[in-house]
Amino acid sequence: MFRRVLPSVRRISAAKRFSSGVDGDSYRLNEYSVKYLGNREATFTEKLKIHDDKWAPTIPIYRVTDALGNVLDSSQDPKFYEQTSLKIYKTMTQLNIMDRILYESQRQGRISFYMTSFGEEGNHVGSASALEPQDLIYGQYREAGVLLWRGFSMTSFMNQCYGNSEDIGKGRQMPIHFGTNQLNFVTISSPLTTQLPQAVGSAYAFKRTPNNNRVVVVYFGDGAASEGDAHAAFNFAATLDCPVIFFCRNNGYAISTPTSEQYGGDGIAGKGPGYGLNTIRVDGNDVLAVHNATKEARRMALENKPVLIEAMTYRLGHHSTSDDSTAYRSAEEVETWGDKDHPITRFKKYITERGWWNDEKEKEWQAEVKKEVLSEFGKAEQRKKAHYHEMFEDVYDQLPPRLVRQRDELDKIIAEYKSEYPMETILPK
Amino acid sequence: MVLRGASILAQCAARVGQQARGKAHFTFQPSTAIPAGLENVERSKMNLMQSVNEAMRIAMRTDDSAVLFGEDVAFGGVFRCSVNLQKEFGKDRVFNTPLCEQGIAGFGIGLAVSGATAIAEIQFGDYIFPAYDQLVNEAAKYRYRSGNQFNCGKLTVRTTWGAVGHGALYHSQSPEANFTHTPGLKLVVPRGPIQAKGLLLACIRDPNPCIFFEPKILYRMAVEEVPTGDYVLPLGKAETVRPGNDVTLVAWGTQMHVALEAAQLAKEKLNLDVEVIDLQTIQPWDEDHIVESVKKTGRLIVTHEAPISSGFGAEIASTIQKRCFLNLEAPIERVCGFDTPFPHVHEPFYLPTVTRVFDAIKKTSTF
Numbered sequence: 001m002f003r004r005v006l007p008s009v010r011r012i013s014a015a016k017r018f019s020s021g022v023d024g025d026s027y028r029l030n031e032y033s034v035k036y037l038g039n040r041e042a043t044f045t046e047k048l049k050i051h052d053d054k055w056a057p058t059i060p061i062y063r064v065t066d067a068l069g070n071v072l073d074s075s076q077d078p079k080f081y082e083q084t085s086l087k088i089y090k091t092m093t094q095l096n097i098m099d100r101i102l103y104e105s106q107r108q109g110r111i112s113f114y115m116t117s118f119g120e121e122g123n124h125v126g127s128a129s130a131l132e133p134q135d136l137i138y139g140q141y142r143e144a145g146v147l148l149w150r151g152f153s154m155t156s157f158m159n160q161c162y163g164n165s166e167d168i169g170k171g172r173q174m175p176i177h178f179g180t181n182q183l184n185f186v187t188i189s190s191p192l193t194t195q196l197p198q199a200v201g202s203a204y205a206f207k208r209t210p211n212n213n214r215v216v217v218v219y220f221g222d223g224a225a226s227e228g229d230a231h232a233a234f235n236f237a238a239t240l241d242c243p244v245i246f247f248c249r250n251n252g253y254a255i256s257t258p259t260s261e262q263y264g265g266d267g268i269a270g271k272g273p274g275y276g277l278n279t280i281r282v283d284g285n286d287v288l289a290v291h292n293a294t295k296e297a298r299r300m301a302l303e304n305k306p307v308l309i310e311a312m313t314y315r316l317g318h319h320s321t322s323d324d325s326t327a328y329r330s331a332e333e334v335e336t337w338g339d340k341d342h343p344i345t346r347f348k349k350y351i352t353e354r355g356w357w358n359d360e361k362e363k364e365w366q367a368e369v370k371k372e373v374l375s376e377f378g379k380a381e382q383r384k385k386a387h388y389h390e391m392f393e394d395v396y397d398q399l400p401p402r403l404v405r406q407r408d409e410l411d412k413i414i415a416e417y418k419s420e421y422p423m424e425t426i427l428p429k
Numbered sequence: 430m431v432l433r434g435a436s437i438l439a440q441c442a443a444r445v446g447q448q449a450r451g452k453a454h455f456t457f458q459p460s461t462a463i464p465a466g467l468e469n470v471e472r473s474k475m476n477l478m479q480s481v482n483e484a485m486r487i488a489m490r491t492d493d494s495a496v497l498f499g500e501d502v503a504f505g506g507v508f509r510c511s512v513n514l515q516k517e518f519g520k521d522r523v524f525n526t527p528l529c530e531q532g533i534a535g536f537g538i539g540l541a542v543s544g545a546t547a548i549a550e551i552q553f554g555d556y557i558f559p560a561y562d563q564l565v566n567e568a569a570k571y572r573y574r575s576g577n578q579f580n581c582g583k584l585t586v587r588t589t590w591g592a593v594g595h596g597a598l599y600h601s602q603s604p605e606a607n608f609t610h611t612p613g614l615k616l617v618v619p620r621g622p623i624q625a626k627g628l629l630l631a632c633i634r635d636p637n638p639c640i641f642f643e644p645k646i647l648y649r650m651a652v653e654e655v656p657t658g659d660y661v662l663p664l665g666k667a668e669t670v671r672p673g674n675d676v677t678l679v680a681w682g683t684q685m686h687v688a689l690e691a692a693q694l695a696k697e698k699l700n701l702d703v704e705v706i707d708l709q710t711i712q713p714w715d716e717d718h719i720v721e722s723v724k725k726t727g728r729l730i731v732t733h734e735a736p737i738s739s740g741f742g743a744e745i746a747s748t749i750q751k752r753c754f755l756n757l758e759a760p761i762e763r764v765c766g767f768d769t770p771f772p773h774v775h776e777p778f779y780l781p782t783v784t785r786v787f788d789a790i791k792k793t794s795t796f
Contacts, residue, residue: 136543170576179575186542187575191566197532198567201539201547205494208521208545216539228559232532239527394573395612397582397636400665400713403612 038276059269061312062293063283067341069349071288078291082356087149088129088287089351090365092121092344095145097369098154099317101377102161106175106321110381111161113175117142119285119316122343123249125149126290127309130298131217136202137185138195138218141176142249146219150183154372158380165386165427170394192224196233196246200306203237203244207304215243215301217294223254225268237306238276245297246277246308249284251315256328269310277308284311285343288350314341384427388414453594453646454780455686459653460623460670464662472654477647480622480655481510481587484629485548487659489518492546494583495633497523499533499550507552508589508648534560534586538568541581541638548633551588554642555599560586561607568638569613582636587629590618590642591683592734592780597773603682603735603766605711608640609744615639615664616711618682622653627662628709635664644683667715669722673702676728676790679719679745681708684732684781691786698787701794711741719745720752727758728793732781737765759796762789 025044032042064076071077080088099116106114117124124145131137137146144157156168160178163171168180169187179187186195186202199218206214224230225248237244248268252259265271272279278300282293290311297307314337318325325334351357392399392407399407414421463472475483489495497511497518503525505512515523526533530551537549551557557564564586572580592601605616615637619625625643632639670685671692680688685707692703704722708714723729729749731742742763750761764781772779 168576168578169574172576173574177574179578181575181578187571187579189567189570189574191562194535194563194567197535197563198539198542200532201536201541202543203539204496204536205540205543205545208494208496228529228531229535229563232527232529232535235527235529236532236536240524394577396615396713397572397580402713402716 053265056266056270058266059272059279059281059310061281061283062289063286064288064292065286065346065350067285067346069346071350076288076292078288078295082354084129085351085354085356088125089344089347089357091125091128091145091148092287092347093365094369095121095124095148096344097366098144098148098157098373101370101373103317103321105377111175113321114161115141115176115320116317117144119314119337119342120249120251121145122287122290122347123247123284123311123313126284126287126343127217127219127247127294127311129287130291130294131215132213132298134184134214135298136199136206136214136216138199138202138216139185139188140192140195140220140224140249141188141190142221143219144176144178147178147180147183147185150185152178152180152183152185154376155380156180158376159383162380162383163385164380164383166380166383170390171385172391193220193227193229193233196220196224196229197236199246200233200237200240200242200244203242203301203306204240207241207243212243213302215245215298217245217247219247219249221254222248222250222252222259222268223257223262225271226254226262234271234275234277234308241304242306243301243304244306245294245301246306247294248308248310249313250310251284251313253315253319253325253329255319255323256325258329267310267312269308272308272310275308278305279308279310281310281312284313285341285346287343287347313343316342385425387427387429389429453650454592454777454782455683455690457621457647457651458686458689459651460621462670463656464623464627464660467656467660470656470658470660472656474652475622475626475655476649477619477622477625477643477651478509478649480626480653481629481643482512482514483655484626484633485511485514486517488546488548488630488633489514489522491659494544495522495546495548496540497548497550498526498536500528500552501525502550506550508645510587510643510648511550530556530559531563534563534568537584537586538563538571538581538638541583542571542579544583546583546633547581547585549584549586551586553600553602553645554588554590554604555602557586557588557604557640558607564608564614564638564640565611569611571613571638573613580636581638584638585629585632585641586639587641587643589645591644591646592771592776593646594776595773596771598770601771601776603642603733605642606735606739606741609712609741613638614712616642617664617709618642618644618711619709620644620670620682620685620707621647621651622655624662624707624709626655627660628664630659631661631664634661639664642682646683662709665710665713665715667709667718668707669704669718670707671703671705673704673726675701675726676703676730676794677719677722677726678703678705678786678790679708679729679731680705680733681711682734684734687781687783687786688732690783691790694783694787695790695794699791699794701790703790708745714745716748716752719749723749723753724756727756728796729753729757730762730764730786730789730793732764732786732789734766734781736768737763738768740765759793762793764789
């Protein structure tokens with residue numbers, strides 16, 4: 001080993017002795033620029049300066065409307081047709097109403113868990129509306145609006161929350177862990193950020209497909225961005241040039257942890273350029289801005305240029321039904337955000353101004369959605385759970401012999417102690 | 430100064446080198462039986478590294494979606510397993526990733542979710558732990574948690590495994606038991622080039638996420654006449670490599686060669702016929718095969734390099750104790766690594782050597 005290495009060390013030191021300083025400088029600058037910095041210009045400086053963390057300007061927040069919903073620069077208005085506008089508005093409100101009902105139902109102990117999307121409806125629908133149905137979505141857990149936009153039925157939402165026999169996830173995961181192959185929405189899992197490097201892998205697979213017309217969009221929160229998997233994903237996406245959009249919902253909190261305790265830099269967007277990601281920060285409560293940003297990001301991603309979008313918003317609801325957020329933030333703060341800036345009220349102005357919406361339509365729509373949610377909720381509640389044999393399926397593509405034996409053991413136990421099990425809640429075999 | 434240092438160091442290196450090339454703790458025993466159906470197939474001489482390389486070449490030739498990635502795989506890999514593959518299949522199919530194991534595993538899962546065949550390399554089994562979350566919480570549970578809406582069955586993670594003579598704490602580990610407690614993964618360890626090729630191809634094509642542990646000490650040492658062309662060996666099946674009636678000895682990977690040597694020694698010195706079984710697939714494992722053997726011999730020894738406590742030997746021992754209680758004529762013995770980190774200079778004292786396995790055979794047979 002040593003003998004092989006040392007002669008080359010000798011050659012390098014000899015080469016150093018005979019090269020002139022100036023040539024060496026330009027050689028190195030070129031090398032650093034091309035090989036080390038991805039063709040970014042490398043320079044020397046003789047001024048000792050440690051760049052403080054506020055050295056670079058913060059990335060501005062792109063918006064189309066102000067907090068009252070007025071379009072500020074008409075060139076940025078996506079000029080939606082009536083139909084699209086109404087679908088956007090209706091999806092946001094539908095999500096909001098579903099959230100309110102399911103939240104209450106958890107409080108009554110009818111489902112075990114729930115997470116609302118209050119205040120973030122604009123993120124979901126603004127981005128989902130800028131994508132194509134074939135684009136693959138990976139979510140964190142607070143992206144139900146994306147599913148609604150894609151046509152995930154109210155029945156499917158309710159079946160999942162109840163884990164009944166018609167849940168396509170077969171009742172195995174906690175409520176809100178939705179997923180559907182048909183709508184290209186990868187099943188949610190609880191471990192934060194694991195979906196990010198996975199999204200990059202899926203994007204790489206798409207990139208290798210001839211005439212690729214698919215991108216991958218992966219949603220995550222500002223807290224999730226602190227996980228190692230976020231670092232992994234940003235770095236892999238940039239070095240492997242993947243058609244992926246990272247969509248960060250920066251809502252100010254990770255459960256009780258404010259962003260000031262989450263990161264020290266210019267938010268999540270501030271990290272983008274450091275990884276070589278194309279980056280934009282957007283007003284997450286402005287559906288139009290989110291839509292425009294996502295649409296442009298999709299165009300770039302299709303050219304295998306990964307994009308990071310940070311959508312600034314505020315988590316109006318509690319983290320989940322297991323959380324009381326007044327323990328770490330004031331009710332007043334929440335109220336103020338809700339009053340001063342809400343994605344639904346902002347967009348309502350857009351459709352009302354154009355004569356596509358009014359109070360009467362609003363009333364009818366609210367009643368219609370409530371009726372549908374409650375009806376589907378009731379039906380889902382009535383459905384039995386799948387037979388317990390279902391618990392053993394899908395661990396592998398086929399049941400290994402050992403698992404068959406374990407299933408048989410449970411059969412025998414249940415045959416003898418039937419009354420100890422909630423048999424009335426499940427379907428017969 | 431540099432020159433003088435060089436010559437002194439060169440002399441040192443020579444002496445240390447001679448020491449390091451002392452006798453390995455086992456002798457590689459090439460397979461004598463050719464796997465069923467391959468008896469008439471042409472064979473060519475290969476070491477384990479070359480057979481892994483060949484398996485990946487075949488996998489990639491037969492599946493356009495297959496990609497191979499990891500740290501330093503592009504130039505051929507630090508163990509030369511991917512040598513010439515980038516040349517044949519191009520940079521988009523054989524490529525380096527940033528140095529980040531959780532990223533490699535997650536990226537591989539994502540490829541598989543989109544339907545591509547992902548062959549991920551973790552440079553050493555010792556460095557698989559940053560990917561533990563992705564493998565245990567994600568890969569293993571993908572199909573189950575989604576109700577079979579999604580799966581990452583096309584993922585195979587290859588990683589080097591086991592003692593190498595001087596690898597110390599972080600180039601020696603056998604982490605299979607860290608994964609056997611997780612339903613959803615398949616875990617495979619081959620004992621030589623013939624098995625490595627067939628089992629790796631099986632892993633790559635199996636519709637479940639697999640971790641394939643390659644005994645790195647065998648990469649160059651193990652040379653066999655490997656059947657050419659495309660073949661797979663079944664997952665979930667153990668193989669009786671040496672039949673016997675007196676004691677059953679179960680091992681996998683490198684330890685198979687230690688076991689075979691100990692069995693031969695027991696024949697010579699104690700006139701015992703030890704049946705040696707290669708488990709091959711650690712999860713899901715071939716329970717029935719071991720049960721059948723122990724019903725015949727009445728005695729069982731399990732041996733592995735990994736530490737004894739909660740090692741996979743414990744699972745085998747308790748299962749066999751339950752299923753073969755009336756057949757057992759001696760306590761089930763486990764000959765394993767000690768419950769210490771893997772040491773550097775004390776490796777010869779740490780390992781479950783031929784001597785220790787022989788001693789266990791002796792004690793078990795006279796219990």
